[in-house]
Amino acid sequence: MSNTKFILGLFDDPDEMMHGIEKLQKNSIPIYDVYTPMPIHGIEAKLGIKDSRLGYAAFCFGCLGASVIFSIVYYTLVHDWPMNVGGKPNFAMPNFVPFTFEWTILFTAFGMTLTFFAATHLFPGRAPRVMDLRATDDRFIIAVDAKGNVPHEDITNLLKEAGAVEIKHNKRKYVSYE
């Protein structure tokens, strides 16, 4: 029993890497993930990655921001300490529009950023999770989970045929925990 955890196919050309993905899929080998130094159009569809749910988070944070400021201002200016400002009613809707709008945006923006950081493990003190450092430089990497039933030889050969410049059998998932 080999103790290889992940097999990485390193490509130096994005088109060849896309070709490699096709080849693996044709042979029913599940791909764990793909790492590229730059965004590649259409790769989500090819890998069958689900749509981002960041929009739902944005909606929830927006609602939170709106209700927080609405409650604060309603409590202070209408319920607890009503004041006469220019003879307007204490609870006049046009008044409530600007700050509700602003806080909705503020909470949405910060909430989305924090959600994104949390989901991608990008926050201070956290070592970045990288399978191979050259994925941030000049290599396009397909990672295959080695725990499956497919013989490692076959995966290696398929990646080689697709044009991988280097194949790595990694014993640990990430190189950058240290």
Add this chain to the structure above:
Amino acid sequence: MKTHNSFEETFKFEGSAKTWSLAALAVGVIAVAIGFATGHVAQTFSNLLLMSYYFVCVCIAGVFFLAYQYVAQAGWSASLIRVPQAFAKVLPIASLVLILVVTAGLFTTHEVHEHGKTEVEPYLYAHWATHGLTDPKAENYDKIIDGKSGFLNLKFFYGMLVVFLAAYSYFGYALTKASNDEDTEGGMRNYNKSFALACTFLVIFGFTFPIFAFGTIMSLEAHWFSTMFGWYNLAAMHVSGVAVITLVIILLRKKGYMGWLSENHLHDLGKIIFGFSIFWTYVWFAQFFLTWYANIPEESVYFYIRWEPEYKFWFWLNIVMNFLSPLLLLMSRDAKRMTNRLMWVCILLIAGHWLDYYIMIMPGTVKEHREFGFAEVGSFLAFGGLFTFLMLTQLSKFTSLIPKKHPFLQESLHHHI
């Protein structure tokens, strides 16, 4: 994906599009004539002003769209710019029509009986163009209007209309010509030229369009003023203009033209429509809110008349059509990619911004005598038909529906979001 597109595809203007646009024009002209003949003269003039202003604004939106695409060096739009170019080429005629309508309205007068007095007023711009308003010896002398007469006088008014519209028309013509030259010459020369032209246009346009809106529409109620009015009109012009551009593109695609455009391009157009509908609401609310907060009589008079029973329903419907409907119908990503959904939202917004202009114009001209009749339907049909006919004629004159040597053409053909 279809990978082979004909770069020689041309638009042939014939068949039902031609018949229907000419029929709409004819029916509209007859209805407008009926409006005049049955004595609804002020109402008909107001509607002609409304539609000719709308007509000019949609054509200006074509030039504006072209210009900011060039300034942003946008790639996605490269394969669809023939449509806004056709809009830009109609602008000279649209400007001429607006000036004709304004002239007719300024120099035909009628007697108005108000507050026990009889005055001879022009049908349009009576608030400042009525004879005697700026003459201290005259009976109807108006000190406020006299104070504004440096801006509100016939010379300045016509100078503004002619100079501004001629400038916008020139930039529309020059940008289209550069694109046509690019097709024959190739190279980057014409693209760089377009970039310079577009930058110049946007600077000039940004400063002059608010003044154009102040003069043409805001001066209908010359005692009132709002510094937000120019931006409010800019937003309305842009939303309605891009809605018309999108509608034309969708209908062309349904007829089998422009097969290289995909839902990705429509998605981008949908985003502009969605975003600028929100922007329109923002400036609309800003104008309302400042007036409401300050509550100064000379400012709130504008909303006072729009709050009367004749206008209140339409005042609120305006917000529902132009803010709530695009907000709810176009918010999600998938919604912007559904051609039919987008098409109906465009139609809704075109009608919505007609109502928006209606609310801006009518209380200043026909006051509380608001009616809905031949003039409204007729002018909409006439100008809709005229615009469709002229725009499609211009579109059919292009040697190809795609700018085949545009430097970003490949980016546009492979656009994917």
